[in-house]
Amino acid sequence: VVDIVDASALERNLYLTLQLLELEVPLVVGLNMVDVAAKKGFRIDVDKLSKVLGVPVVPMVAVSGRGVGEVLSKAVAVALGSEKVKPLKVTYGKEVEEAVERITGLLLEKLPSLCKTYPARWLAIKLLEEDEDVIDKVLKTPNGSEVLESAREIIHSLEKVHGESSQVVIASERYSLIGRIVEEVLSVEKRSLMTLSDRLDLLTTHRVWGYLILSAVVASVFTSVFVVGNLLSGLIEEWVSALITPLVPRNIGFVSGLVDGFIAGLVLVIPYVIPFYLLLFFLEDSGYLPRAAFLLDSLMHWVGLHGKAFIPLLLGYGCNVPACLGCRIMETAREKTILGLMITMIPCAARTIIILSLVGSYLGVHVALAIYALDLAVVFLVGRLANMAVAGKPIGLIMEMPPYRVPSLKVILVETYVRVKDFIFIAFPLLILGSGFVGALGDLGLSEALSNTLSPFLNFVLGLPGVTAIPLIFGILRKELTIAMLAEVAGTMDFSKVLTPRQMIVFSVFTVFYIPCIATIAAMFREYRLKKTVIISLANIAVATLVSILVNLALMSAGVV
Incomplete structure (x- = not known):
């Protein structure tokens, strides 16, 4: 899988990257729009980002074609196994990890056939997020209703501890991890003047x-x-x-x-x-x-x-x-x-x-x-x-x-x-x-x-x-x-x-x-x-x-x- 990440909005775009890492798919990150990021004063340590994520990260500018060939080459190399990767294992806080492990155990025990198709940990996280598609897959599998009922009890306990819905808890945990990654790989140069884009926004979003x-x-x-x-x-x-x-x-x-x-x-x-x-x-x-x-x-x-x-x-x-x-x-x-x-x-x-x-x-x-x-x-x-x-x-x-x-x-x-x-x-x-x-x-x-x-x-x-x-x-x-x-x-x-x-x-x-x-x-x-x-x-x-x-x-x- 090639994940195209907007370098000028790194924090928002890494959310999908973490989800793909959870899915345990062969992954290459195309760090797109690095030219726009540079104009905004963003400096991204590509090597460090690649090391943190454990997958190849290639800077690119899709509009001009810069870096596109290298992204495709890396994708082929990863797919064929000629480039060794060690993807980051996305982990969460103590209460969330306990919930994930309990649901993972249920899935491995009760739904082994479904766990052969999808990673058990990913299924557990998706059940915590109450993903409709995954819930539907679980219900269509023998013993699915029993697993879902037990999972909902675990979800209820997690929500009681955090005082928020499980979807919000998972999203917060992901953004917390993303924040730490961004802080490690991104530096920002201060700008004293408004850019042309800022000036245009004053006109195009003006109330008159x-x-x-x-x-x-x-x-x-x-x-x-x-x-x-x-x-x-x-x-x-x-x-x-x-x-x-x-x-x-x-x-x-x-x-x-x-x-x-x-x-x-x-x-x-x-x-x-x-x-x-x-x-x-x-x-x-x-x-x-x-x-x-x-x-x-x-x-x-x-x-x-x-x-x-x-x-x-x-x-x-x-x-x-x-x-x-x-x-x-x-x-x-x-x-x-x-x-x-x-x-x-x-x-x-x-x-x-x-x-x-x-x-x-x-x-x-x-x-x-x-x-x-x-x-x-x-x-x-x-x-x-x-x-x-x-x-x-x-x-x-x-x-x-x-x-x-x-x-x-x-x-x-x-x-x-x-x-x-x-x-x-x-x-x-x-x-x-x-x-x-x-x-x-x-x-x-x-x-x-x-x-x-x-x-x-x-x-x-x-x-x-x-x-x-x-x-x-x-x-x-x-x-x-x-x-x-x-x-x-x-x-x-x-x-x-x-x-x-x-x-x-x-x-x-x-x-x-x-x-x-x-x-x-x-x-x-x-x-x-x-x-x-x-x-x-x-x-x-x-x-x-x-x-x-x-x-x-x-x-x-x-x-x-």
């Missing part, structure tokens, strides 16, 4: 300037995505119209559908996906996002969360799937549930494509921004209602700020490439096959029947034409399919021929809020299981319907056609 900067950053990101996306879309459409469109056979719906799906992806999706991810990873790599999280802490408390929840919410603007998985950073199940519900209503890059290529292109960027503002207001209102409905209390935020740094072009391009590649290899085939399926429905005369089935809801409830039925259905697979399917079903990329301005707005609003895509549903199921996934999905549909009805009525009252 901070919000103005954040608003400017968010507005700049989405305006840039709109401008660059429109430019790229126009250029690609000209090229497609000249080279591909004339070759498409229009008498076979399935074939023309496949080609139209490919064209729609090139013209309506890719141009907006690339600039969005470039800007998102630029902000992430610069170190600005944690400052935004700190700034929004008080606002997030209004919905029962803390500032750290801002990061998954912002990730949701890229893709709801990693954002849902990012809910793991929240400390309680209550916070994870509220945050998951809010994330599913955040317009991801795919839904951003719908807003920009439909509303932005035909009605103007100011209308698109108004939809974003409406979405944000609804998301926080839903979060507030969930905060009132879900039992429990919010907790505070303790967050360490990473240093500002000049974003690495290589890192930004690699991250963007990974995201765009995922879209091309996962969403693009679905988009093309979906378009072909729609074309086949047309060949079989089923498109009209499906549209007619959903028309009562779309026409009388939302004020939308039947032509939007199939796009909304395919949008459940991938949101990118919605706009591409609309082009396929309508038989044109000029959406003003099939939708009025009011219908464009209502369609975009409904698409932003209604049921998440299948990938997001899968991610939610993984995190929340069936019951909460169903509840969140139904809540999405209810909110989408209610908000769309209100928007439609408001636009009609304002005389918007």
Whole structure:
């Protein structure tokens, strides 16, 4: 195992190192960001740290590649046994050690099969921490219930002595050991002047300037995505119209559908996906996002969360799937549930494509921004209602700020490439096959029947034409399919021929809020299981319907056609 430790935050990062030592895995420590640590005046005795931990410690700077090769070489050497190591045995205070030894004895006696898979001492420590995963493993083993009952008696005795929960006791013991290690290997040079990072923090976390900067950053990101996306879309459409469109056979719906799906992806999706991810990873790599999280802490408390929840919410603007998985950073199940519900209503890059290529292109960027503002207001209102409905209390935020740094072009391009590649290899085939399926429905005369089935809801409830039925259905697979399917079903990329301005707005609003895509549903199921996934999905549909009805009525009252 290669443990990458942030040298500029050594005390916090060594916590994981101790846990890995307890697990008794072959270990190499990569001491990353030594350049940042040096700028802060931190001097780390690498040899002494390696001697104390009993494993190889290699200084490195991952962004520039410095030391990466040596870390990998050491990892291979340790794995093959050519480099001898004597890892530190992590020991605790007298009462904790007695509890660990008693539980270890129980495990070795009653659960020998489990102790062959995992170190008995590590299992004992995890039971003291009341780790849910280890408890589950113990309960699934014969005699597990008996061992767990005895372990809980030992835990209760330990908690009675210390007056705190066993988790807090173990954490305190670890940090006490870490403190002694850090004191031995780290020296700090005094700094008399504020650094540039300190000065920037005074601005970006200021109670007035901070919000103005954040608003400017968010507005700049989405305006840039709109401008660059429109430019790229126009250029690609000209090229497609000249080279591909004339070759498409229009008498076979399935074939023309496949080609139209490919064209729609090139013209309506890719141009907006690339600039969005470039800007998102630029902000992430610069170190600005944690400052935004700190700034929004008080606002997030209004919905029962803390500032750290801002990061998954912002990730949701890229893709709801990693954002849902990012809910793991929240400390309680209550916070994870509220945050998951809010994330599913955040317009991801795919839904951003719908807003920009439909509303932005035909009605103007100011209308698109108004939809974003409406979405944000609804998301926080839903979060507030969930905060009132879900039992429990919010907790505070303790967050360490990473240093500002000049974003690495290589890192930004690699991250963007990974995201765009995922879209091309996962969403693009679905988009093309979906378009072909729609074309086949047309060949079989089923498109009209499906549209007619959903028309009562779309026409009388939302004020939308039947032509939007199939796009909304395919949008459940991938949101990118919605706009591409609309082009396929309508038989044109000029959406003003099939939708009025009011219908464009209502369609975009409904698409932003209604049921998440299948990938997001899968991610939610993984995190929340069936019951909460169903509840969140139904809540999405209810909110989408209610908000769309209100928007439609408001636009009609304002005389918007």
